[in-house]
Amino acid sequence: MNDSSASPALSRPPRWVIQSILVALIGYGLLGYVLSMISSLRSLFIILLVSLFLSFAIEPAVNRMENLRVRRGVATGIMFLLILGAIGGFGVAVGALLAEQLTEFSDNIPTYLADIDTFLEDQFGVEEATADLRTNYEDGAIASYLGSFADDLARFGSTVVNVLFQLFTIGLFTFYLVAEGPKLRRSVCSLLSAQKARRVLVVWDLAIAKTGGYILSRAALAIIAGVVHWVAFEFINLPSALALALWVGVVSQFIPVIGTYIAGVLPVVVGLLDEPSTGLWALVIIVVYQQLENYFFAPRITAHTMEIHPAVAFGSVIAGNALLGVVGALLALPFAATLQAVISATAERYEVDEETLKESRARRGRKERPRRGAFATTVRGVLEWVGVIAGAFVFALVVKTFLFQAYYIPSPSMEATLEISDRIIVNKLSYQLHDVNRGDVIVFKNPEGASRGVEDLIKRVVGLPGETVQVQGGRVYIDKILLLEPYLAAQDITGSFRKPPGCVGINDAPDQCTVADGYVFVMGDNRPNSNDSRVFGPIPVDSIEGRAFLRVWPLGRFGRL
Known part of the structure; x- marks a missing residue:
């Protein structure tokens, strides 16, 4: 008689286990697909986000209009x-x-x-x-x-x-x-x-x-x-x-x-x-x-x-x-x-106990500062305003004395760059930091004194120290090279100039001037109607008040010089 041993049958897992595994696999696949799709659409999401914030920024102005x-x-x-x-x-x-x-x-x-x-x-x-x-x-x-x-x-x-x-x-x-x-x-x-x-x-x-x-x-x-x-x-x-x-x-x-x-x-x-x-x-x-x-x-x-x-x-x-x-x-x-x-608008806030704060300060070794009375607060406010006004006055005085100052144009010598009644701003600090440059429009003390009540003149720098300025037929030459002057308006420029005082050098030509060290040669843009270095000679650099850089009036001609 043959004995046969029966092996126990393999028990099948519960149905819910199989269902859970299938759901997990399907969910994992769907999640990967969704993440891949989101990654592909990342640029679109960024565009939408940027557009949303741009719309937030623009909408207040649109609402006002x-x-x-x-x-x-x-x-x-x-x-x-x-x-x-x-x-x-x-x-x-x-x-x-x-x-x-x-x-x-x-x-x-x-x-x-x-x-x-x-x-x-x-x-x-x-x-x-x-x-x-x-x-x-x-x-x-x-x-x-x-x-x-x-x-x-x-x-x-x-x-x-x-x-x-x-x-x-x-x-x-x-x-x-x-x-x-x-x-x-x-x-x-x-x-x-x-x-x-x-x-x-x-x-x-x-x-x-x-x-x-x-x-x-x-x-x-x-x-x-x-x-x-x-x-x-x-x-x-x-x-x-x-x-x-x-x-x-x-x-x-x-x-x-x-x-x-x-x-x-x-x-x-x-x-x-x-x-x-x-x-x-x-x-x-x-x-x-x-x-x-x-x-x-x-x-x-x-x-x-x-x-x-x-x-x-x-x-x-x-x-x-x-x-x-x-x-x-x-x-x-x-x-x-x-x-x-x-968060500030929606979060719920609670009142803080002042006694608790005082105890905290005491533990940290800080003393409670007594509150000011109404009179002390008023005095402090008045003193602050006095300080602001005084500071503004001192600031304006310093600016006008050392930094920049407004000037009024009374004559046509700089037309068409500057016209009568124009108002300009002059930088008084400029030449403390660097040398005078050719083409700068400068304000300087009148070399002939305060004649006819004119203390300051405004001209354009043409010649620099050591250069030879020559005028032939109304055209300016610097060291025998024609000076290009795009700022000059169309005008009949004729004649030369007589030998002005203050020129140095060995040349004796009546239409030439070699500018000495520490001096500059200046001319008005309106050449036929300008009293400048052709008459009174080069001017000392020390007499320059500053460089005109901005026209502020009239508003229709506002701009740099």
């Missing part, structure tokens, strides 16, 4: 045109500036290399250290590269406009969100209960207010920074002062955290390429203004628009950059301000 009975679609179009024009103008100005500076740098490379060789040889005994670089430059490699780079930068302005058209999708979404904003909010709220709709509208309004406030505060600070740097750069005679001031104002305000440092590099480099002292002065101006902005301008402006703690701002920029890159960094501040406002 709508209140003035401008159709909402037309108002949105006007705002788009203004923004495109501002960005395009900024791109053209900065692109042209960079192209000019790179071209100038390329032309001066041999001089820079020679200076480096001289320094290394004098200090360390190293000879011909830059021979290879000089050979490459002479072969045209460096110049060709920089020249092509400069050409690319010259087209930077048009490239910005082309990029804006390529970003048509963002513009389309933004236009829709702004022009159809009220309808969109109504459609969203129609899907929600009354309580939830009210919360959504509160958050929406806060986002618009905070984002609009952020843009408004940045724009206000950019304008202040641009104007202050423009005036300061004109004082130190920095090349392309207006374009550099525009660069500093925009970049320092609209690039978070590091914008100030990026903005400050270009003016300093341009100044160093011009003169080392000019670059150092540009650095001083940027650092000093940054302190003024941090402690005076910014707190007063952001208090009325968007106030956010610096630590929160820094952390939000880092988080935004980690999540969405550059776009996230740019959107981080308005998002953080909106989130902060939403």
Whole structure:
């Protein structure tokens, strides 16, 4: 009899285990597909996010125009045109500036290399250290590269406009969100209960207010920074002062955290390429203004628009950059301000017991400061106003005495550059920082004394110390080279000039004057009707009051000189 042992049958797992495994596998597959789809649509999500925040920034201005009975679609179009024009103008100005500076740098490379060789040889005994670089430059490699780079930068302005058209999708979404904003909010709220709709509208309004406030505060600070740097750069005679001031104002305000440092590099480099002292002065101006902005301008402006703690701002920029890159960094501040406002508006707050605070101060060893009475508060307020008024008076006195002063034009000797009754601003600090330049319009003490009640004259610098000025047939020659004067209006320039006093040199020609050291030769732009160095000779540099750089009246002719 054969014994056969029966093996126990394998028990099947419960049905729910199989179902769970299948559901997990299907869910995992669906999750992977959804994540892949989200990754593929990431660029679209970023476009929608950027469009949403841009609509928040534009909507306050559109709402104001709508209140003035401008159709909402037309108002949105006007705002788009203004923004495109501002960005395009900024791109053209900065692109042209960079192209000019790179071209100038390329032309001066041999001089820079020679200076480096001289320094290394004098200090360390190293000879011909830059021979290879000089050979490459002479072969045209460096110049060709920089020249092509400069050409690319010259087209930077048009490239910005082309990029804006390529970003048509963002513009389309933004236009829709702004022009159809009220309808969109109504459609969203129609899907929600009354309580939830009210919360959504509160958050929406806060986002618009905070984002609009952020843009408004940045724009206000950019304008202040641009104007202050423009005036300061004109004082130190920095090349392309207006374009550099525009660069500093925009970049320092609209690039978070590091914008100030990026903005400050270009003016300093341009100044160093011009003169080392000019670059150092540009650095001083940027650092000093940054302190003024941090402690005076910014707190007063952001208090009325968007106030956010610096630590929160820094952390939000880092988080935004980690999540969405550059776009996230740019959107981080308005998002953080909106989130902060939403929490403040919706979070429940509790009253703090004053006794608990006093006990905390006592544990930390701090004494309670007694409160001031009403009389002491009033006196303090009056003293603060007196201090502000006195400080403003002293500031105005210092500015007028040492920095700049307004002048009135009483005669036609500088037409058509300056006309009778024009009012100008004169930089009195300019020639304390650098030498007089040919072409400068200057105000100086009348060399003939206060004749006929005229104490100061305004003319244009034509000849510099050591140069020989010659006038033939009404045309000016400097060291026998014709001086190009595009600022002269069409006029009948005839005649020469008699030998004025104060000229030096061995030449005895009646139409020539060699300018002595410490003097400059000046002439009016209206040559037939100008009493200038052709009559009273070169003027001492010490008699110059300052350099005229800005016409402020009439408003129709406002601009640089």
